[in-house]
Amino acid sequence: MECDAPQYSPWKADMTMSPGTAIGTSFTVLASAGCVFVYLHWSAEGSASRGISHSVRLVSILTVVHAVGYGLYRRQELRTAAKNEYASLQRGSTESIRDPYRCAIKAAIIQQIAILTLTATILDGGFVFRVACISTIAHWTSIGLILFRRLNARTKFDLIVIKYGFLPISFIAGRIIRSCGM
Numbered sequence: 001m002e003c004d005a006p007q008y009s010p011w012k013a014d015m016t017m018s019p020g021t022a023i024g025t026s027f028t029v030l031a032s033a034g035c036v037f038v039y040l041h042w043s044a045e046g047s048a049s050r051g052i053s054h055s056v057r058l059v060s061i062l063t064v065v066h067a068v069g070y071g072l073y074r075r076q077e078l079r080t081a082a083k084n085e086y087a088s089l090q091r092g093s094t095e096s097i098r099d100p101y102r103c104a105i106k107a108a109i110i111q112q113i114a115i116l117t118l119t120a121t122i123l124d125g126g127f128v129f130r131v132a133c134i135s136t137i138a139h140w141t142s143i144g145l146i147l148f149r150r151l152n153a154r155t156k157f158d159l160i161v162i163k164y165g166f167l168p169i170s171f172i173a174g175r176i177i178r179s180c181g182m
Contacts, residue, residue: 019070019073019149020070022145022148022149023066023069023070023073026066026141026145027062027063027066030062030141031058031059031062031063034055034058034059034062035055035058035059038051038054038055038058038180039051039052039054039055042054042181050181054180054181057179057180058176058180061176100154100159101147101151101154101159101162103163104159104162104163105143105162107163108139108143108162108163108165108166111166111167112136112139112166115132115166115170116129116132116133116136119131119132127177128174130177131170131173131174131177132170134173134177135166135169135170135173135174136166138169138173139165139166139169142161142165142169143161143162143165146158146161146162
């Protein structure tokens with residue numbers, strides 16, 4: 001027996017994910033993994049209650065970050081250039097859209113290899129290298145979301161985040177990791 005009622009799908013007709021679903025998925029994955037890692041770290045140190053309190057702090061920070069990100073995403077406007085590029089994509093010309101992404105990704109890779117190499121040589125017990133590794137994962141997650149959500153409608157801010165977002169993410173990750181006591 002077939003049901004004619006429309007089924008809920010997180011995917012839009014053009015196969016892009018709705019903003020709420022993308023932000024919700026990102027929050028769920030990051031909060032779950034982060035809480036597990038923070039709790040396991042503090043449990044191994046013999047302070048499970050501290051692990052719980054730091055996990056709660058991490059979830060509250062992630063909640064604020066994701067709420068602000070969702071609000072900013074909802075307020076943005078598609079620029080005329082992005083609409084023109086989308087129209088050129090519909091006509092079959094994809095090179096004009098993907099070339100700027102390719103250049104920005106190449107710059108990000110070079111930047112991250114240099115920073116990961118340098119931080120691996122610092123003799124601080126691996127803290128700075130750990131921050132760089134976590135920042136790399138966070139940066140590539142944001143790049144993936146940008147490419148997945150707006151491949152055809154990029155903004156100048158998207159290219160800036162891809163090209164130069166690693167350093168601000170590293171700074172923020174370092175502050176969060178230090179505040180969690182890891």
